Amino acid sequence: MTPQVPSTAGLCATCAHARAVVTPRSRFLLCEKSREDAQFARYPRLPVIACAGYEPRAQGPSDTSREPGEGSTEK
């Protein structure tokens, strides 16, 4: 199972280059862009609010902000 990038990561939360790394004691966000370009930090300081390497993921972020009862179609 692939760990989710936390929504508090700023741009990284929806970036195609972000990968969550989970250890027994901590959780990191790894920027895969750093492998090909040294200007990007391997473990960027979060939240990232501006980034030249940002590319949105093909699929949207998971929406965990829905309020209870939202989306009900009962009459």
Ligand code: SF4
């Ligand atoms: S390219 Fe930028 S926005 Fe994307 S994961 Fe790396 S630091 Fe985050």
